[in-house]
Amino acid sequence: MRKELLTIALLSAMAINQGCSTKKAEAKEGTKKPLSLIVVEPGHFHAALVQKSMYDDVDSVVHVYASEGPDVKAYLDKVQKYNGAPENPTHWKEEVYTGPDFLDKMLAEKKGNVVVLAGNNQKKTDYIKKSVDAGLNVLADxxxxINVAGFEKLKEAFASADKNKVLLYDIMTERYEITNALQRELASLPAIFGELQKGTPENPAVAKESVHHYFKYISGEALVRPTWFFDVNQSGEGIVDVTTHLVDLVQWSCFPNTVVDYQKDVKLLSTKRTATKLTPSQFKLVTKSDKYPDFLSKDVKDSTLSVYSNGEINYSLKGVHAKVSVLWNFQAPEGTGDTHYSIMKGSKANLIVRQGKEQKYKPVLFIENTDKSKAYEDGVAGAFKSVQDKYPGVELKKIAAGWEITIPAKYDTGHESHFAQVANKYMEYLKAGKLPEWEVPNMITKYWITTMALKQAKGK
Structure with missing residues (x-):
């Protein structure tokens, strides 16, 4: 009898302990996170890349509102793949609503507090404005x-965000690419860089060039692009798309933490736009579509599709002459990929990022000094220590033209990882309840430059 009582007592204690553990686990699982994502009409793979990582302050349940079709399916497939990844799997739970009234439904329900937008750019500015009007934070690709009318609406959206005490922010991944970050860091060191030169329209002090490809691999799979991506009315011309990153880097690198006012500080000098031509077979390879949709007929001649994806902007910023240009090819040669070139000219040295064949198509940063004195060389080593304190393991390697910056592999995390870095930074701002003072005016300036450049290039 005593043995039976002891057994019952032991089992009861185990049950109570298990119950407590379960309640603790349930309480932990059910802890309300301060942030909850709403993904609206995800038509670009960048929407999924925001969810390639989990975030401490973000609820695992994501509310998706979209029109039915292949775009939302592609997004959900990528998120599912991240959930099932062999390393660092995510655990997003997608609650999906599809229907033609998806935006109205989202605004009525407001099941989260951070709207993520990455898709068709034709309506994106409108989605941004309506979201911040409804008191929702917005993280937008x-x-x-993509045009002057959109710029005017975007300005209204920023005013509305300020009024409603929400944060509107765009996804500037290129700030987190290590050679871009180090170029900015070195430009802030007078002992190495000297002073930023003014340059001329023919010989700008700052130049950034970007080469992209329609056919590429993302997360190990061939990227399938939506057909609307090739309609500049829906995606935006190259001069207002990829150049957004380049214009952002110019402002961020040349005038760090400083307000740049488009009405006082910017002069547009010259702009141009050209088309990339695609054959029907190339179009099918990258879209899986057997024919051009009707909305592209305006851009097709003799079965060749012309996409105005290339652009160049020459302008001055606080008196500094800058040039940004973007070029889209169909597919990179074997073993290569998208490339980036950047130069900042200082009174003592030029800071140059190259990503060509000699660099094995990986971005490499160089200091090419114009000051050849012994005192300068000695000063470089001393000044570089502050960079090493911030980025341990980064080293100077002497070459004929100056120095190559050798960067440990741990800093080369890849383009896809930068989305989580942007999202984490945005969440810091949400926690603080505000963006840095310079971010909003500089975003407005950035989009004025790109949209006005398009207007000027088109001559209307």
Whole structure:
């Protein structure tokens, strides 16, 4: 009898302990996170890349509102793949609503507090405005505006966000690419860089060039692009799309933490736009579509599709002459990929990022000094220590033209990882309840430059 009582007592204690553990686990699982994502009409793979990582302050349940079709399916497939990843799997739970009234439904229900937008750019600015009007924070893929009318609406959206005490922010991943970050860091060191030169329209002090490809691999799979991506009325011309990153880097690198006012500080000098031509077979390879949709007929001649995806902007910023240009090819040669070139000219040295064949198509940063004195060389080593304190393991390697910056592999995390870095930074701002003072005016300036450049290039 005593043995039976002891057994019952032991089992009861185990049950109570298990119950407590379960309640603790349930309480932990059910802890309300301060942030909850709403993904609206995800038509670009960048929407999924925001969810390639989990975030401490973000609820695992994501509310998705979209029109039915292949775009939302592609997004959900990518998120499912991240959930099932062999390393660092995510655990997002997608609650999906599809229907033609998806935006109205989202605004009526407001099941989260951070709207993520990455898709068709034709309506994106309108979605941004309506979301912040409804008191929702917005994290938007670039570009947030693709023409002058969109720019005016975007300005209204920023005013509305300020009024409603919500944060509107765009996804500037290129700030987190290590050579871009180090170029900015070195430009802030007078002992190495000297002073930023003014340059001329023919010989700008700052130049950034970007080469992209329609056919590429993302997360190990061939990227399938939506057919609307090739309609500049829906995606935006190249001069207002990828150049957004380049214009952002110019402002961020040359005038860090400083307000740049488009009405006082910017002069547009010259702009141009050209088309990339695609054959029907190339179009099918990248879209899986057997024919051009009707909305592209305006851009097709003799079965060749012309996409105005290339652009160049020459302008001055606080008196500094800058040039940004973007070029889209169909597919990169074997073993290569998208490339980036950047130069900042200082009175003592030029800071140059190259990503060509000699660099094995990986971005490499160089200091090419114009000051050849012994005192300068000695000063470089001393000044560089502050960079090493911030980025341990980064080293100077002497070459004929100056120095190559050798960067440990741990800093080369890849383009896809930068989305989580942007999202984490945005969440810091949400926690603080505000963006840095310079971010909003500089976003407005950035989109004024790109949209006005398009207007100027088109001559209307």
């Amino acid at each position: 670039k570009p947030m505006a």
